[in-house]
Amino acid sequence: MHHALTKVLVANRGEIAVRIIRACREMHLRTVAVYSECDRTALHVRYADEAYAIGDNAPRDSYLRIDKLVDVARQSGADAVHPGYGFLAENAGFARACRDAGVTFIGPSPEAIDMMGSKTAARAEAMAAGVPVVPGTREALGPDVADAEVARIAAEVGYPILIKAVAGGGGKGMRTVARAADLPGALRAARSEARSSFGDPAIYVERRLLRPRHIEIQLLGDHHGVVVPFVERECSIQRRHQKVVEESPSPIITPELRRRMAAAAAAVARRVGYHNAGTIEFLLDESGEFFFLEMNTRLQVEHPITELVTGTDLVHWQIRIARGERLDLDPERMLAPVGHAIECRIYAEDPDSDFLPSPGLVTALRAPAGPGIRRDDGGAVAGVVVPVFYDPLIAKLAAWAETRPMAISRMARALDEYDVRGIKTTIPFFRWLLADPDFQAGRIDTTYIDQALAARNGRPFLEMPEHASDIAAAAAALQAFTRTASPRPGAAPSESRWQRVARTEGLR
């Protein structure tokens, strides 16, 4: 069942669309981009061989329009679709629509997406595969289930609990509830977010483990029954249940535990006949016990760190699997990481104001480079407006080095080089984090950021030394002074290169 693919429609935007287009070009496949109104000049549009407008800015009018995407596939003659992550990546209806249109969906089957996309069904499959799950409700609690009934169930599961959207992901539609008194408000918020983000207000209740770590196992499965699990990723650094820093391997996982977790992940994947890329997420508690959390039936945001420590290109393999090739990776090697990799998600958010989104105009940008640094971005440069309609991810920055301390040090160096002006970013938070003794010692769990934020109580993550305030004052004065001293103020746009050089020289 080996079939050639020639042209791939990338049904996404931003950095992941660019990353997939790059893989396609490396594999000599033609690429088709789609774009909403505000993305007309986005990098993924410029990098693709063909590009099609699919509607207005709101995702439901463009990147979530299955009908338009299938039309573009037909019109462009694409024989495959890569959904990336987010948007329609875990929408079985989209995978089915592609199949019905005779287009290869680069991902799992619609049946597997359906099965694992329902968090309650996924839990049942994990249990059937002999993998422990976090205590909680087995059935989805739809909108018709009264609050009082949810309260009864919550009391039975035992506080603290998590309320989660059955169709959820990315921390949306999820709330922690410490006490019964807080349940009604949290339930309302979770249901309303679940409805607006996923179109399904059904939720379920799960016990919240104390200080758990979030550990996940990447895997690939082919169409010939081969499943290969990879070395774990540690994703405990989360805010609002969304990962912001990931590393591989985990600083605390032994080779023996890695083998057990990898075997458990592979068992779940085999049980549901899974093919293509997927990730099984686990919670690891303080005693070293692990529990199945959920399966993500797609490529993950944090896939680069796995690529860095295993030397494997996961997107290449997604495409090769989709065209029927056999997975011939050495499974031993995929569980034996070389060196250490860390990823920081650079978001347009203000870490000093509870990570509020900070979209807007980027007035200047210089990205880091050099040994061991990998950056995936969607093309944010000076003059680009970070749109308000989508996730405010500017770039993913990954650092690889031979050891964890050196990877941390290298990441810190790269963040120091990162110069982003005009918008607030999460860079100051990462600089603080990488210097934090608990992080450096690997003493982290999923409550780490919340605790750090509470402990800082509004103090900024980067506190300016006295000397820096002097420099800031001097720099502002310099700008005012040199502008006043400029021979022809306001003439900048028409001035020649010679004049500009002369003016620059005059500053010395």
Add this chain to the structure above:
Amino acid sequence: MQLQLDVNGRLRTVDIDRKDGLYRVVVDGVERFVDAAAVDASTFSLICPAEGRSSQEVGLSPTGLPGEIAVHMAAGVASVRVLTGAASRFGRGAGAAQAAGTQQVLAPMPGKVVKLLVRAGDEVKARQGLVVVEAMKMENELRSPKDGRVSEVLVAEGASVEAGRLLVVVE
């Protein structure tokens, strides 16, 4: 040339002129000589000859608020307002931790007001939630910059707001 600046909420007085091919910069009476070269229209490379020739880059960028610029340095980002002539309104050494005077809470991004947590006349504590704005698919709680009293609430639940829209005033 003399300037009064507000640097991260603290009043600084700066005198600047050129001397011997360098800039002489006096910040609150402390003199420094700086070799400054423009990298581009908003970036300077600074070398301080008398401080072990310490070298650093500073970038300047408008913040969108009137008269305010962000100064990007290795040690972080400072917000600076040039207040020449208006210095008397600012107390020397006033910290940024607790905002003083009447404070306006603006929408930091375009979005929808999903919930008002306070009403005009309510007493509030610093960092207490005032209003919940939904943007980028997340609900964001905007908090009070100070202990005080809510004097005005200028939006209704369900309203769509632009970035910079005045939402709540705390006295």
